[in-house]
Amino acid sequence: MNPDQWHRVQSLFKELVDLDQDTRIERLESVKTEDPLLFEELMSLLAADSDDTSLIDGFAIDQLDISQLIDHEGEQIGPFLIAKTIGSGGMGSVYLAHRVEGGFDQTVALKLIKIGMGSEQAIRRFESERKILARLQHPHIARLVDGGMTGKDHPWFAMEYVEGENLLTYCDRLNLSIEKRLELFLDVTEAVQYAHKNLVVHRDLKPGNIMVTGDDSKPLVKLLDFGISQIMDESEADQAGIKAMTRAYASPEQLNGESTSTATDIYSLGVILHQLISGSHPKEEFRSRNSHPKPFDKELAAICEKAMQNDSSGRFQNASDFGEEIDAWLKNRPVSSYSVKPMYRFNKWMKRNRAASLIGIFAFIALAAVVLLYTNELQKETERAQQEAETSEQIAGFLQGLFELTDPALSRGDTLTAFTMLDRGAEQIEEDLQNDPEILARMYDVLAEAYLNLWNTEKAEEIYKKSLAIKQDIYENDHNEIANSFHNIGHIYVQDGHFEQGDSLLTAALQIRRSTLDPNDPAIGLTLQRLGFLKLRTGQIDQAEELYTEALRIFETGTDNQSVMEAASLVNSLGMIHENRGEYEKAVSNYREAVETLRAIEGDDHPRVINYLSNLGYSLNLLGKSEEAEPYIAEAIEVAKQVRGERHPHTALAMNEYANFYFSQGEYENAEIMFREILDIYIETFGEEHPAIPVIYNNLGNTRNNLGDFEAALEYHQYALDRRIELYGDIHSETAQSFANLATTFSDMERYEEALEYYNKALDIEVQVYGELHPETAYSYEAIGNVYKYMGQMNEAEQNYLKGYEILLEVLGEEHIETENARERLVELYEETGQDEKRDAFLGN
Known part of the structure; x- marks a missing residue:
C-alpha cells in the first residue's frame, strides 16, 4: 500500500465510521464493487474500531501502525540518522539511530509517533511520555537524550540505547542464585520509588521493560518504556481513554478500568518478583504449557502475596517498603509481611547473633x-482443635x-x-x-x-x-509421619554400620514419600541421598550414583538456600563416586564445586565446608598432588576450630584426615601424635564406650605397625576388635576391618599361619556383609594371595590373586588403579615363577 492508497483508506474510514448502520452497509457495497482490496482493508479497520482493547478511544485508523510501510532507514531526524527499526510500541515506533551532528559519537533509541496516530490525544500522550522522561534522571532508568519535531510536525525523542536482556532472561541464562536475583530486583524497586517520588506511575511494569545491561560481573538494571505512564498531578480527565496494559502484569484496578496509583506499580512488581523467584507466573492462565512455579521460601512468598493483594490498600505503601522487606530477607532479619509474632522475631535474632x-x-x-514455658502454653492451646495443627507446627519450628x-x-x-x-x-x-x-x-x-x-x-x-x-x-501405615521416622532411624542405622536394617527402613520411607508427596519434594531427595550413601558404603557404586543423581535433580528444581545447599552436598557425594572409581580428576572437580557453591551462599564458616575441604585435599593427595592437597586439609581444621571449637569431635574428624595425610606421606610419627590428640578429644566428648574410639585405636595400630612396633600394633588392633565385637557383633564391616588389620601385623611379623587365619575371618564376614562382588572382598583375596606368596605357595597365591583381580575388574573396571595393581601382582608372580605363557596370555600378547 502506497501513501496515496493509505490516504484513500483513511478518508473512507472516517466517512464510514460516522454513518448509521444501513447507510454504512450501502456505502461499503459500492466500495466493494469498485475496489475489493480496499473493501477488505476497511472491514478490518471497522472490526478493530469495535474492539474494546484498543489503545486510545477514538478512530481505529489512528491506531494502525503503517510505519512498516514506510522505510525510515537512512532518514535524519534532528541530529540523528536512523539505522534500523528495533521495536514498535503502543503509540510510537523505535529506531536505532546514530548522532551525525554535534561532533561526537552517540547511539540512541529514537522514538517516532506512529504514522496514522495523528489525533490530538495521541500526540498529547506521546509528548507526555517525553515530558515524563525529561523529569526522570536516575541510574536505573533509561534517560532522555534529545527531542523535537520532524519537518512534518511529528514529535520525536531520543533515549539512551540499552543493549542487553530482560531481567528474567538474564537471570535464567546465568542461573543466578536467589540472592543475586533479589539484589537486581532491589535496583528495580529503587528506580520505581524514584519515579513515584517524581509523581510518575509507570503502569506497564513487566520483565520486557526491565533490561539488564553491562558486563555479567557488574550488571546494570535499566527501566524502560514510560509510554503509558501517568503523572500524578494530572487530572483523571487527562488520562481518560488509556486502556493500554499488559494483562499478565496489570493490577486488578487496571483490569477493571478504575483509577490507578503507585499501588498499581507495586502489584506489577509483586508479579515480577514471583516469576523471578519461582520461574513461573503466579496465575495459571499466563503460564506456558507444562510450566509450574518452583517451591520457594515462605517469607519471600509472603512478600509476593502482600504486593499482589487485590485491594490496593493492602499492598506495600510504597516501593521503598517493598524493597526493605526483600533487604530484610537477604540480611536474615524479620520479614513483617510473613509474621510479626515475638517468637518469629526472636528466632531471627538468634540466627543473626548466635555467638552473642x-x-x-x-x-x-x-x-x-x-x-x-512455651510447651505448657502449647498444651493449653491444643484444646482448641481448629488451631492445633498450626500451633504445633510453630512450636516444633521454635524448638528446632x-x-x-x-x-x-x-x-x-x-x-x-x-x-x-x-x-x-x-x-x-x-x-x-x-x-x-x-x-x-x-x-x-x-x-x-x-x-x-x-x-x-x-x-x-x-x-x-x-x-x-x-x-x-x-497414624495409618502409609502416613508421611511414619515415613519421617523410618527415614530418621534408617539414617542412624547407616551411620552405625547396620546396613541391612538401614536399607529396609530407608526403602520403606522412600515408598511412602513417593506415594504421598510431589515428585520434586525435598523430602524425597533427602531419602534418595541417604540411600545413595548406604549403597556407596556397601560398594554398590552404580546404584549409589543413580540415587545421588536423582536426588540432585530434585534439589536443582528449588531456588531457596536449603535446596542449593543440598545440591552442593550431592555434588560432593558424586565426587565420592568418582573417587571410588579412581576418577580422581573428576572427584576433585566435584569437591571444588561443592566448596565454592556452599561458600557462595553460606560464607566460609559453614560446618559442611569442613567436610568438602577435607575431601578435596584427600582426592588431590590421591592424584599425587600432596603439596596442593595439604593446604586444603589444614584449612578444614582451621575452619573446624573456628566453627566447632578446638575440642569438638567434628574438629577431631578433620584432624583425622590430616593424620591420614601424614600416614600416606610416610610421616608416621606426626600421624601418631595427631591420632592421640584425636583420641583424647573423642574420650573427653563421648567417653570410652563410643563407636568412634575403636576407629582411632585401629589407626594407631596401623601407625605402630608401620613404625615396626608390632607388639604395640597388635595390642591396639586387638582392643579395636574387642570393642567392635561388643558394639556390632561378629558379622559387621568394622569387625572385618579389625581382623584384616591384625592379619596384616601378623604377616609383617612373618607369623603367616595366624595372618591367613585372620584374613580368612575378615573375608568370611565381608562376603556375608557385602557379597562376593565387592572391592573389600577383593582386597582380602589379594592380601591372602600375598601371604601365600611369602610362604612360597605359588599356586594358592595365584588362585587368590585371580579371584581378587576378577572381582575388581567387574566392579571397578579395567582402568581403576586397584585393578591395575592386582594385574601387576599376577604379572610379577608369573615372571617370578617363570610362567611366561600364562603371563603373555594374561596380558593378551
Missing part, C-alpha cells in the same frame, strides 16, 4: 526455661531453632551441659505432653535431632524409636 546469644550457660538455661543451639559449634563445646539440658527437656516434655501424643511424637523428633547434633546416635535412635511407636498408634 550463647555467651554462657546461664543464657542457655534461660532459653530452656522459655522452651518449657533452640535445640540447634545445643550443637557445640554454638555452645563453645560445652557438651556436658548440652546433654544435661536435653535430658531435662525430654523429661519435661514427656510429663507435659502425655495427653497430646501427636505433638509429643513431634517433640521427640526435635529432641532426637538435637542429640544427633551432639553426635550421640545411640540416644537419638532411642528417642526416634519412641516417636515411631507413638506414630504407629495414631
Whole structure:
C-alpha cells in the first residue's frame, strides 16, 4: 500500500465510521464493487474500531501502525540518522539511530509517533511520555537524550540505547542464585520509588521493560518504556481513554478500568518478583504449557502475596517498603509481611547473633526455661482443635531453632551441659505432653535431632524409636509421619554400620514419600541421598550414583538456600563416586564445586565446608598432588576450630584426615601424635564406650605397625576388635576391618599361619556383609594371595590373586588403579615363577 492508497483508506474510514448502520452497509457495497482490496482493508479497520482493547478511544485508523510501510532507514531526524527499526510500541515506533551532528559519537533509541496516530490525544500522550522522561534522571532508568519535531510536525525523542536482556532472561541464562536475583530486583524497586517520588506511575511494569545491561560481573538494571505512564498531578480527565496494559502484569484496578496509583506499580512488581523467584507466573492462565512455579521460601512468598493483594490498600505503601522487606530477607532479619509474632522475631535474632546469644550457660538455661514455658502454653492451646495443627507446627519450628543451639559449634563445646539440658527437656516434655501424643511424637523428633547434633546416635535412635511407636498408634501405615521416622532411624542405622536394617527402613520411607508427596519434594531427595550413601558404603557404586543423581535433580528444581545447599552436598557425594572409581580428576572437580557453591551462599564458616575441604585435599593427595592437597586439609581444621571449637569431635574428624595425610606421606610419627590428640578429644566428648574410639585405636595400630612396633600394633588392633565385637557383633564391616588389620601385623611379623587365619575371618564376614562382588572382598583375596606368596605357595597365591583381580575388574573396571595393581601382582608372580605363557596370555600378547 502506497501513501496515496493509505490516504484513500483513511478518508473512507472516517466517512464510514460516522454513518448509521444501513447507510454504512450501502456505502461499503459500492466500495466493494469498485475496489475489493480496499473493501477488505476497511472491514478490518471497522472490526478493530469495535474492539474494546484498543489503545486510545477514538478512530481505529489512528491506531494502525503503517510505519512498516514506510522505510525510515537512512532518514535524519534532528541530529540523528536512523539505522534500523528495533521495536514498535503502543503509540510510537523505535529506531536505532546514530548522532551525525554535534561532533561526537552517540547511539540512541529514537522514538517516532506512529504514522496514522495523528489525533490530538495521541500526540498529547506521546509528548507526555517525553515530558515524563525529561523529569526522570536516575541510574536505573533509561534517560532522555534529545527531542523535537520532524519537518512534518511529528514529535520525536531520543533515549539512551540499552543493549542487553530482560531481567528474567538474564537471570535464567546465568542461573543466578536467589540472592543475586533479589539484589537486581532491589535496583528495580529503587528506580520505581524514584519515579513515584517524581509523581510518575509507570503502569506497564513487566520483565520486557526491565533490561539488564553491562558486563555479567557488574550488571546494570535499566527501566524502560514510560509510554503509558501517568503523572500524578494530572487530572483523571487527562488520562481518560488509556486502556493500554499488559494483562499478565496489570493490577486488578487496571483490569477493571478504575483509577490507578503507585499501588498499581507495586502489584506489577509483586508479579515480577514471583516469576523471578519461582520461574513461573503466579496465575495459571499466563503460564506456558507444562510450566509450574518452583517451591520457594515462605517469607519471600509472603512478600509476593502482600504486593499482589487485590485491594490496593493492602499492598506495600510504597516501593521503598517493598524493597526493605526483600533487604530484610537477604540480611536474615524479620520479614513483617510473613509474621510479626515475638517468637518469629526472636528466632531471627538468634540466627543473626548466635555467638552473642550463647555467651554462657546461664543464657542457655534461660532459653530452656522459655522452651518449657512455651510447651505448657502449647498444651493449653491444643484444646482448641481448629488451631492445633498450626500451633504445633510453630512450636516444633521454635524448638528446632533452640535445640540447634545445643550443637557445640554454638555452645563453645560445652557438651556436658548440652546433654544435661536435653535430658531435662525430654523429661519435661514427656510429663507435659502425655495427653497430646501427636505433638509429643513431634517433640521427640526435635529432641532426637538435637542429640544427633551432639553426635550421640545411640540416644537419638532411642528417642526416634519412641516417636515411631507413638506414630504407629495414631497414624495409618502409609502416613508421611511414619515415613519421617523410618527415614530418621534408617539414617542412624547407616551411620552405625547396620546396613541391612538401614536399607529396609530407608526403602520403606522412600515408598511412602513417593506415594504421598510431589515428585520434586525435598523430602524425597533427602531419602534418595541417604540411600545413595548406604549403597556407596556397601560398594554398590552404580546404584549409589543413580540415587545421588536423582536426588540432585530434585534439589536443582528449588531456588531457596536449603535446596542449593543440598545440591552442593550431592555434588560432593558424586565426587565420592568418582573417587571410588579412581576418577580422581573428576572427584576433585566435584569437591571444588561443592566448596565454592556452599561458600557462595553460606560464607566460609559453614560446618559442611569442613567436610568438602577435607575431601578435596584427600582426592588431590590421591592424584599425587600432596603439596596442593595439604593446604586444603589444614584449612578444614582451621575452619573446624573456628566453627566447632578446638575440642569438638567434628574438629577431631578433620584432624583425622590430616593424620591420614601424614600416614600416606610416610610421616608416621606426626600421624601418631595427631591420632592421640584425636583420641583424647573423642574420650573427653563421648567417653570410652563410643563407636568412634575403636576407629582411632585401629589407626594407631596401623601407625605402630608401620613404625615396626608390632607388639604395640597388635595390642591396639586387638582392643579395636574387642570393642567392635561388643558394639556390632561378629558379622559387621568394622569387625572385618579389625581382623584384616591384625592379619596384616601378623604377616609383617612373618607369623603367616595366624595372618591367613585372620584374613580368612575378615573375608568370611565381608562376603556375608557385602557379597562376593565387592572391592573389600577383593582386597582380602589379594592380601591372602600375598601371604601365600611369602610362604612360597605359588599356586594358592595365584588362585587368590585371580579371584581378587576378577572381582575388581567387574566392579571397578579395567582402568581403576586397584585393578591395575592386582594385574601387576599376577604379572610379577608369573615372571617370578617363570610362567611366561600364562603371563603373555594374561596380558593378551
